[in-house]
Amino acid sequence: MTVNNMTIRIGGAAGNGVESSGAGFCQALGRAGLHVFGLPDYYSRIRGGHNFYSIRISDRPLYSHAEPVHLLLALTAETIPRHRDKVVEGGAIVYDLKQVREPPSAVPGVQFLPLPLSDMAKETAGTELARNTVVLGVAAGLTGLDLSPMESVIRQNFGRRGQKVVDGNLAAADAGYKAGQKYAGDFPFKLRRNPSAPPRMVVSGTEAFSLGALAGGCRFVSAYPMTPGSPVLHWMAAHAAQYGVVTKHTEDEIAAICMAIGAAHMGARALVPTSGGGFSLMVEALGLAAMSETPVVIYNAQRPGPSTGLATRNAQADLLFMLYASQDEFPRFLLAPGTHEQCFVAGWRAFNLAEKYQTPALVLSDHYLAVATRTLEMGAFDFDAVQIERGELLSPAELDALDEEYLRYRLTPSGVSPRALPGHPKAVYVAESNEHDPAGALDEEIENRIAMVEKRQSKLIGMVEEMSGPARYGPAEAETTFVCWGSTYGPLREAVDLLNAEQPGRANMLHFSDLWPLPLEPVTAALASARQRIAVEVNATAQLATLLRSQTGIQMDGAILKYDGRPFTPEYILARVRTDRRASKSLPLDR
Amino acid sequence: MVSRKDFDSPNEPTWCKGCGNYGILNAIKMALAEQGLAPHQVLMVTGIGCGSKIPQYMKVNGFHTIHGRALPVATGARLANHGMKIMCVHGDGDGYGMGLGHMMHAIRRNIGLVDIIQNNRVYGLTKGQYSPTSDVGMRTPTSPEGAIDRAVPPLGLAIAAGATFVARGYPGELPHLAWLIGQALQHDGYALVDVLQPCVTFNRASAYDFYNPRVYRLQETAHDVTNKTAAWEKAYEWGERIPIGIFYRVEGVPTYESQVPTLKAGPLVRQPLQKLRPEQVHALCTELI
Numbered sequence A: 001m002t003v004n005n006m007t008i009r010i011g012g013a014a015g016n017g018v019e020s021s022g023a024g025f026c027q028a029l030g031r032a033g034l035h036v037f038g039l040p041d042y043y044s045r046i047r048g049g050h051n052f053y054s055i056r057i058s059d060r061p062l063y064s065h066a067e068p069v070h071l072l073l074a075l076t077a078e079t080i081p082r083h084r085d086k087v088v089e090g091g092a093i094v095y096d097l098k099q100v101r102e103p104p105s106a107v108p109g110v111q112f113l114p115l116p117l118s119d120m121a122k123e124t125a126g127t128e129l130a131r132n133t134v135v136l137g138v139a140a141g142l143t144g145l146d147l148s149p150m151e152s153v154i155r156q157n158f159g160r161r162g163q164k165v166v167d168g169n170l171a172a173a174d175a176g177y178k179a180g181q182k183y184a185g186d187f188p189f190k191l192r193r194n195p196s197a198p199p200r201m202v203v204s205g206t207e208a209f210s211l212g213a214l215a216g217g218c219r220f221v222s223a224y225p226m227t228p229g230s231p232v233l234h235w236m237a238a239h240a241a242q243y244g245v246v247t248k249h250t251e252d253e254i255a256a257i258c259m260a261i262g263a264a265h266m267g268a269r270a271l272v273p274t275s276g277g278g279f280s281l282m283v284e285a286l287g288l289a290a291m292s293e294t295p296v297v298i299y300n301a302q303r304p305g306p307s308t309g310l311a312t313r314n315a316q317a318d319l320l321f322m323l324y325a326s327q328d329e330f331p332r333f334l335l336a337p338g339t340h341e342q343c344f345v346a347g348w349r350a351f352n353l354a355e356k357y358q359t360p361a362l363v364l365s366d367h368y369l370a371v372a373t374r375t376l377e378m379g380a381f382d383f384d385a386v387q388i389e390r391g392e393l394l395s396p397a398e399l400d401a402l403d404e405e406y407l408r409y410r411l412t413p414s415g416v417s418p419r420a421l422p423g424h425p426k427a428v429y430v431a432e433s434n435e436h437d438p439a440g441a442l443d444e445e446i447e448n449r450i451a452m453v454e455k456r457q458s459k460l461i462g463m464v465e466e467m468s469g470p471a472r473y474g475p476a477e478a479e480t481t482f483v484c485w486g487s488t489y490g491p492l493r494e495a496v497d498l499l500n501a502e503q504p505g506r507a508n509m510l511h512f513s514d515l516w517p518l519p520l521e522p523v524t525a526a527l528a529s530a531r532q533r534i535a536v537e538v539n540a541t542a543q544l545a546t547l548l549r550s551q552t553g554i555q556m557d558g559a560i561l562k563y564d565g566r567p568f569t570p571e572y573i574l575a576r577v578r579t580d581r582r583a584s585k586s587l588p589l590d591r
Numbered sequence B: 001m002v003s004r005k006d007f008d009s010p011n012e013p014t015w016c017k018g019c020g021n022y023g024i025l026n027a028i029k030m031a032l033a034e035q036g037l038a039p040h041q042v043l044m045v046t047g048i049g050c051g052s053k054i055p056q057y058m059k060v061n062g063f064h065t066i067h068g069r070a071l072p073v074a075t076g077a078r079l080a081n082h083g084m085k086i087m088c089v090h091g092d093g094d095g096y097g098m099g100l101g102h103m104m105h106a107i108r109r110n111i112g113l114v115d116i117i118q119n120n121r122v123y124g125l126t127k128g129q130y131s132p133t134s135d136v137g138m139r140t141p142t143s144p145e146g147a148i149d150r151a152v153p154p155l156g157l158a159i160a161a162g163a164t165f166v167a168r169g170y171p172g173e174l175p176h177l178a179w180l181i182g183q184a185l186q187h188d189g190y191a192l193v194d195v196l197q198p199c200v201t202f203n204r205a206s207a208y209d210f211y212n213p214r215v216y217r218l219q220e221t222a223h224d225v226t227n228k229t230a231a232w233e234k235a236y237e238w239g240e241r242i243p244i245g246i247f248y249r250v251e252g253v254p255t256y257e258s259q260v261p262t263l264k265a266g267p268l269v270r271q272p273l274q275k276l277r278p279e280q281v282h283a284l285c286t287e288l289i
Helices: A018-031 A079-086 A117-125 A128-143 A148-161 A163-186 A205-215 A230-243 A253-266 A276-292 A319-324 A340-357 A367-371 A396-400 A446-465 A486-502 A520-528 A543-552 A570-579 B020-034 B051-057 B070-080 B092-098 B100-109 B154-161 B171-186 B228-235 B261-265 B278-286
Strands: A005-014 A035-041 A048-058 A069-074 A087-096 A111-115 A200-204 A220-223 A246-249 A270-274 A297-302 A333-335 A361-366 A373-377 A430-432 A471-473 A480-485 A507-512 A514-516 A533-537 A558-561 B042-046 B061-064 B085-091 B114-119 B165-169 B191-196 B215-217 B242-249
Touching (some): A005 A079, A005 A128, A018 A048, A018 A200, A018 A373, A035 A200, A048 A079, A069 A079, A079 A087, A087 A117, A111 A128, A117 A128, A117 A163, A128 A148, A128 A163, A205 A230, A205 A297, A205 A340, A205 A361, A205 A367, A220 A230, A220 A253, A220 B070, A230 A246, A230 B261, A246 B070, A253 A270, A253 A276, A253 B070, A276 A297, A297 A367, A319 A333, A319 A361, A319 A543, A333 A340, A340 A361, A340 A373, A340 A446, A361 A486, A367 A486, A480 A486, A480 A543, A486 A507, A486 A533, A486 A570, A507 A520, A520 A543, A533 A543, A558 A570, B020 B114, B020 B171, B042 B070, B051 B061, B051 B085, B061 B070, B070 B092, B070 B100, B092 B114, B092 B154, B100 B154, B154 B165, B154 B191, B154 B242, B165 B171, B171 B242
Parallel strands (some): A005 A069, A220 A246, A220 A270, A333 A361, A480 A507, A480 A533, A533 A558, B042 B061, B085 B114, B165 B191, B215 B242
Antiparallel strands (some): A005 A048, A035 A373, A471 A507, B165 B242
């Protein structure tokens, strides 16, 4: 018998409530004192297709989803052939008799549990739509999980639809539970409530980043809906009235960034959440923010492209694009949080960096990190550490005392000019997109151009001091050092643990979350001390490896790259390590 | 007391002698002074083009942005600080070409700003290509056989989209243009002021000689500015007689910013910027359990 270490996967068609029931079950498991890692997988369509939600459950904190499935809950016939290979020995496949007419062919060691889920839903809740509630009840019954956390989630989530709906779903869950209990004796994977666990949050990367941004004083959010960036706009819109935020769903992404630039120019901390296609539209205005020295924060939750690509899938392939987007050159920040905790920090830190250096701060997330949910301790987000640092922003009192002409683009050793917000009689100025002199007047002369390019570039000296080198996970000395960035942290961390459990000292990893400007000293030191360096990235050309080589001269010894639109799993990484010990097959750098 | 001179700048305009932009510049200064608005109380957002350099040539807060995008920048500025007067000033390429989509959305939002279009019906700064408001048949470097595209009807589009203030002015009638801009500044909501701007270098066919005998003041006729049908008809009157003045005006339509819950507490940038309070942190974290 295995207790509190399994993955439950619920699969169905779009419109079956797969995602909402998966998310609800994660909440219930969190309330049961268990750790979860929840991951929806869905197509870019409203009805039909095949969606599934995986819930990995453990006693210990989880950083990643995993491939083996212990309990498959099939709301549609299609779910079974798509996932049967992932079900482990001893596992079970529960399916709806009404949906699956032909008995599925057997899988050795896996029991099939055909149940009249549709009929049970209809009898209890009055609608077949409650099949998802029934099947989660079955899961609770099979695993022996106390039903009460699930009941509390049902009461909360269905409460606004009235008592009848709540009662119907409670009855549906109970009917499923009783049906599951009948087969529980033959099912070896069990879940036990941990009554001594403290209350925990169940958080997505979207929520973590949004919370951080709000804590950091984000007051203006403008965006055009694009998966997987728009949930940040949804979260902010839902909290706007209560927390003093203005959100604007704009006519397009160009308007989104331009509105943010306008709002930031007036003094509001402004955020633009988007995905790669939307960011592509914003590129000219990104240059405007840099030239006019307007602090804005842009959040790109990456998805595979180019063009529309795979709207609801995962990639880490916008790194170099974000780094070099726009004509000409200017300093920018590029942060790529790897965990939910880092998403929170990036949320507030990006605003401080943007304002202190009066330049754009770009945050790179991706679909995986944005949608995956994890249980976190209540104190996981350090709100006490949040600082609101506005840099060289002149107060009204300082402006009152000004006894010389205000120069918006004054030349300073740091490259940062004291900034006045429009509205003060002593600081009437023009923010400029054209090249300009310190006062903001148009100036095309050679001397001025050189001075202004150097002024903007000199910000990098201070900016790089703000950046951290890679974080190492695993032993200081290891046979192989994996090098990754952003959301690959989670699956790679678990892969490193698995490798070292087999052979101590087999692997460690370097995770980059501060991508630009790169602090060369710690970066070079960390890379140089590694014996064998393998880049692990969700793209086809090893973009971080390319960046590191260009900046440090240090080349990776191999790369594990994935560009199938899905995130890494620990098992995938292990398989690649085993089949190709140097993992150099797909490495373009070796050529 | 604010005077026209308060808006003077030492910077010399780069415009050609006789350019309609001089008149627009003067009319804006006159209107702002007349309305008692000081340079620091106004933000002038401009696009790219000869005319969009205008904040460089007067003393006023300016934001010289990128081509076609003045309106969304101005909209963001207005939402962040609706305590300031926001003006957009840009040309016909900027406003009716690249930025036409933004204009439709600014109109349907009724965002509170004055949108002045320096409509010279040609591209000046890029050397004389035909513009969205050029006549069919106009021969230019990008239309050597004559322009095929029909001209954008800006006033008709604005009325159709639901604009609450639609006007046209002409720098050859300077006090009238200043009066129009003043009326637009007084309007609560989006106010379009299309200005027939003579370009003496690239569009001599539509310069002072063309407009002077043709323009007439709508407000000297029986035109009813609250009559949308009449406004619509006047918007398409073009040829021997060209109307200038206020075509359409309706007050009392709520502005976008007046309906945003957060802005009921005052301009966003004047609201406190501070860390979340412990009870707020508690509430935000608890909703995730």
